[in-house]
Amino acid sequence: MEWLIYLSVLLPIFGAPIIWFISHYTNKWFSWYLSLAVTGFSALVALLTALQVAGGAKFEHSFTWFNFGGIEVPFGIYIDGLSAVVYAMAALLGFLIVMYSRGYMEHDESPHRFFMKVTFFIGSMLGLTVSDNLIGMFIFWEFMGLASYLLISYWYYKNSAADAGLKAFLMTKFADGFFLAGIVLLWWYGGSLKVVEINHLGETAGIPLFIAAVSSLLMFGGAIGKSAQFPLFPWLLDAMEGPTPVSALIHAATMVNAGVFLVGRLFDFYAYSGILYVVLAIGAVSAFIAVLGAMVHREIKKIIAFSTMENLGLMFVGLGAGSLAAGIFHLVSHATFKALMFLSAGNVLHFTHEKDAFKIRGLRKFMPYTAILFLIALLSLAGIPPLSGFFSKEWIVHEAKLSGDPIVFAFVLTAAVFTIYYGFRLWFQLFTGEPNETAKHAREAYPVMLIPLVVLAVLTFIVGLFYKPIVHLIEQHAHIPHDWGLTILVFSLMAVAFGLAWLIYHKRAINTEELMKDPIVSTLNKVFYNSFFVDFILRWLSKNFVVEFLAWLAHWIDRNIYDYIVNGVAKIALWTWEKVRVIQTGNLIHYLTIFVSGAIVLYYLYLVIL
Amino acid sequence: MLLYFTILFLVVIATAIAAIELTNLIWVLVAFATLLTEIALFYFSLGFPLLGAFQLAVYAGGVAILVLFAILTIGEREEEKKESKLAAGVAVAVFITGVIASVWTGLHTKPYLDISLQEIGKVFVEKYALLVIPLGFTAVGIIYGAYYLLSKKLQGEE
Amino acid sequence: MKFTQEPMLWFLLVSVSLLAIGVYGLLSRKSILKMIISIEIIVNGANVGLTAFATQHGADGIILAFFAIALAALEVAVGLTLLIILARKYGITFPEKINNLRW
Numbered sequence: 046m047e048w049l050i051y052l053s054v055l056l057p058i059f060g061a062p063i064i065w066f067i068s069h070y071t072n073k074w075f076s077w078y079l080s081l082a083v084t085g086f087s088a089l090v091a092l093l094t095a096l097q098v099a100g101g102a103k104f105e106h107s108f109t110w111f112n113f114g115g116i117e118v119p120f121g122i123y124i125d126g127l128s129a130v131v132y133a134m135a136a137l138l139g140f141l142i143v144m145y146s147r148g149y150m151e152h153d154e155s156p157h158r159f160f161m162k163v164t165f166f167i168g169s170m171l172g173l174t175v176s177d178n179l180i181g182m183f184i185f186w187e188f189m190g191l192a193s194y195l196l197i198s199y200w201y202y203k204n205s206a207a208d209a210g211l212k213a214f215l216m217t218k219f220a221d222g223f224f225l226a227g228i229v230l231l232w233w234y235g236g237s238l239k240v241v242e243i244n245h246l247g248e249t250a251g252i253p254l255f256i257a258a259v260s261s262l263l264m265f266g267g268a269i270g271k272s273a274q275f276p277l278f279p280w281l282l283d284a285m286e287g288p289t290p291v292s293a294l295i296h297a298a299t300m301v302n303a304g305v306f307l308v309g310r311l312f313d314f315y316a317y318s319g320i321l322y323v324v325l326a327i328g329a330v331s332a333f334i335a336v337l338g339a340m341v342h343r344e345i346k347k348i349i350a351f352s353t354m355e356n357l358g359l360m361f362v363g364l365g366a367g368s369l370a371a372g373i374f375h376l377v378s379h380a381t382f383k384a385l386m387f388l389s390a391g392n393v394l395h396f397t398h399e400k401d402a403f404k405i406r407g408l409r410k411f412m413p414y415t416a417i418l419f420l421i422a423l424l425s426l427a428g429i430p431p432l433s434g435f436f437s438k439e440w441i442v443h444e445a446k447l448s449g450d451p452i453v454f455a456f457v458l459t460a461a462v463f464t465i466y467y468g469f470r471l472w473f474q475l476f477t478g479e480p481n482e483t484a485k486h487a488r489e490a491y492p493v494m495l496i497p498l499v500v501l502a503v504l505t506f507i508v509g510l511f512y513k514p515i516v517h518l519i520e521q522h523a524h525i526p527h528d529w530g531l532t533i534l535v536f537s538l539m540a541v542a543f544g545l546a547w548l549i550y551h552k553r554a555i556n557t558e559e560l561m562k563d564p565i566v567s568t569l570n571k572v573f574y575n576s577f578f579v580d581f582i583l584r585w586l587s588k589n590f591v592v593e594f595l596a597w598l599a600h601w602i603d604r605n606i607y608d609y610i611v612n613g614v615a616k617i618a619l620w621t622w623e624k625v626r627v628i629q630t631g632n633l634i635h636y637l638t639i640f641v642s643g644a645i646v647l648y649y650l651y652l653v654i655l
Numbered sequence: 656m657l658l659y660f661t662i663l664f665l666v667v668i669a670t671a672i673a674a675i676e677l678t679n680l681i682w683v684l685v686a687f688a689t690l691l692t693e694i695a696l697f698y699f700s701l702g703f704p705l706l707g708a709f710q711l712a713v714y715a716g717g718v719a720i721l722v723l724f725a726i727l728t729i730g731e732r733e734e735e736k737k738e739s740k741l742a743a744g745v746a747v748a749v750f751i752t753g754v755i756a757s758v759w760t761g762l763h764t765k766p767y768l769d770i771s772l773q774e775i776g777k778v779f780v781e782k783y784a785l786l787v788i789p790l791g792f793t794a795v796g797i798i799y800g801a802y803y804l805l806s807k808k809l810q811g812e813e
Numbered sequence: 814m815k816f817t818q819e820p821m822l823w824f825l826l827v828s829v830s831l832l833a834i835g836v837y838g839l840l841s842r843k844s845i846l847k848m849i850i851s852i853e854i855i856v857n858g859a860n861v862g863l864t865a866f867a868t869q870h871g872a873d874g875i876i877l878a879f880f881a882i883a884l885a886a887l888e889v890a891v892g893l894t895l896l897i898i899l900a901r902k903y904g905i906t907f908p909e910k911i912n913n914l915r916w
Binding site: 629630631632634637638641 | 843915
Binding site: 656657659660664667668671672674675680683687690691694697698700701702703705706709710713714717718721722724725726728729739741742743745746747749750753754756757758764765766767768770774775777778779782783786790793794797798800801802804805808 | 815817819820823826827828829830831832834835838839841847849851860861865868878883884890893894895
């Protein structure tokens with residue numbers, strides 16, 4: 046079984062260029078079949094593994110990758126419940142998204158390029174989930190960074206896409222520096238790279254608390270970059286320049302989950318290091334910023350991107366509040382409904398060619414199935430029972446309350462409640478009302494695009510129905526709190542928010558144009574729209590501090606100090622040559638004199654040494 | 656004995672200095688030949704008559720005559736240049752170094768060995784016979800080279 | 814007369830004196846003939862040393878002195894040949910005129 050798991054990771058990674066090669070010289074669309082076969086195989090293996098792990102099995106295999114000096118770098122797989130759930134989920138969603146891409150990429154010139162990158166991306170995520178040590182995780186983590194860069198700037202001829210890819214790459218790389226520093230620190234003081242041993246260090250307090258805190262903070266820095274948390278989230282919004290299946294892949298199956306998964310994987314260590322409070326705070330702030338951004342944005346995909354950021358923030362809140370199962374279970378349930386949501390939005394985008402949600406109206410008649418699937422995703426996102434989102438989100442709100450911090454609880458409650466507002470704002474705008482010209486040109490999506498959506502919708506129900514086994518698979522002794530009072534509070538607030546959305550965007554009873562004339566509202570709108578100007582601050586810092594100061598300083602030091610030293614060495618050599626060459630008089634007598642003197646000196650040296 | 660040695664020593668030093676310092680090349684040759692003869696006397700006195708005879712034949716005979724021949728060929732008086740103080744300093748340093756080395760190595764004098772001609776011959780045949788072969792080739796090479804240089808030079812002048 | 818129990822130091826003193834005089838001549842004279850004579854003085858100094866040591870250690874020193882004398886004679890032959898050839902061109906004090914090794 047272990048070799049099958051290895052194969053499920055290595056086949057997509059090493060098969061990706063082969064897929065490109067074969068398809069390039071045969072039929073370009075042949076790559077779809079190959080990619081489908083590879084990811085399907087991985088998904089099958091992953092599901093089997095997850096079922097076996099659920100049955101009590103544990104997969105563990107490790108070997109020494111290489112060693113030099115005293116440094117031994119291990120490699121291998123370690124699959125427990127937590128890992129198996131994420132592994133199976135990523136593989137399955139990857140497979141469905143590859144299937145969906147046949148319809149979405151139908152007009153593409155080079156689909157084999159697309160499928161090569163997507164397959165590589167999925168393989169990297171699977172590698173991350175099964176890897177048993179931090180070095181392996183870091184390698185696959187970087188593979189994903191590369192793949193996301195390639196896929197976000199897939200339409201490389203568009204300036205905005207190329208810039209977005211670069212931005213995502215630079216921001217995540219900046220964070221990866223912290224991750225690597227954390228790994229090295231942990232390795233130096235903890236003496237181990239294996240996840241199990243690190244968690245054991247945390248449980249037994251086998252490492253100084255200060256070192257544990259610093260290294261886990263550094264690794265959390267990497268997770269912030271990868272999972273698009275405050276303050277390194279602007280790349281996630283720009284990443285919407287990529288094709289929609291890629292967005293679905295990044296948001297649901299792979300990339301952004303990696304940060305959450307990292308914290309979950311080292312959860313015992315984090316719990317020991319006392320950093321969970323930072324995780325909680327960052328998650329709450331991110332969720333708050335994201336939900337406000339989602340409420341005022343206009344582009345379909347940006348709204349969904351903000352929603353992803355919000356849900357990632359909620360996952361970190363769940364982890365930070367001290368419940369591993371809450372965070373990771375929300376990851377799983379979010380992955381299913383967010384993939385469904387993105388792919389339904391992909392249908393809308395593909396058949397209307399319109400990014401702005403407020404230029405489309407009344408699509409329900411033309412795309413009935415998409416409308417229903419979108420609604421299912423939306424209800425799950427908002428947290429309506431019996432869909433999966435209800436269980437995970439309620440739990441996280443409970444955990445936030447239990448954490449005892451009123452500000453965190455307020456932020457999380459805002460995020461949880463207003464989810465339904467921005468969700469239905471989008472849905473009412475897109476699917477209800479009188480159809481306009483853009484909508485009339487649309488048609489229902491192809492079956493190849495609808496089948497994955499239906500599967501995902503069913504999956505959303507299944508995750509909701511079987512939430513207890515999944516939770517207990519993630520964490521064996523997980524405690525699921527029940528607080529009916531809180532649930533009623535959340536639901537009543539949600540009803541108000543829904544009513545607001547219904548009034549504004551369905552009934553059109555409140556005119557938003559009139560509201561915008563109010564200076565306070567428009568200022569707030571501007572602040573929310575720009576996510577509290579974090580992106581501007583980052584840009585300003587990178588321009589004025591990094592480029593204008595650090596780069597200038599490096600340039601100055603290079604030119605005036607290093608170059609000066611190098612040139613100085615040459616000058617000294619020349620000067621020495623000029624001065625010393627005169628001893629080569631060419632006069633035989635001088636040479637003889639020096640020779641004899643040397644002999645005398647050597648004799649005295651001989652006397653001194655012996 | 657000390658008297659004999661002192662006279663010998665002084666003569667050797669005096670002739671050596673004379674060979675370096677005199678400006679007339681003929682007197683230089685005379686001093687040089689005297690020096691070589693005195694050194695042969697040392698060999699005789701140390702009990703190696705064969706070596707003394709060899710010294711007289713090869714050095715005082717052959718080399719002195721060669722130098723004489725060269726002087727006659729060139730036929731020039733030496734133009735004496737001013738002396739180098741550095742050279743004198745180096746020579747003094749060599750001398751002091753040598754004295755230190757002598758004291759260092761020659762402190763304990765054992766009774767002299769009585770080395771007969773037979774013994775010299777025996778050691779020569781046992782240890783150094785093979786060395787004569789490369790030495791012979793070297794000598795042939797050197798003599799032929801000298802002849803070649805000289806004959807080519809003479810041809811070039813004609 | 815024959816030396817029988819004189820200290821080695823005496824003979825080494827002779828040897829060292831010859832060496833020092835030879836070195837002095839080699840370094841201070843500009844004439845090639847004087848330089849050759851200086852070299853011969855050095856070789857003779859070495860031979861005296863070898864012979865003196867032979868009284869302490871056995872016949873090897875004597876044999877080495879023989880070889881040294883033979884080679885020195887050969888060297889004088891070559892040196893004088895070169896002297897004759899080069900003296901026609903540069904005069905007898907030529908070592909300072911040959912400065913191809915100069916910078």
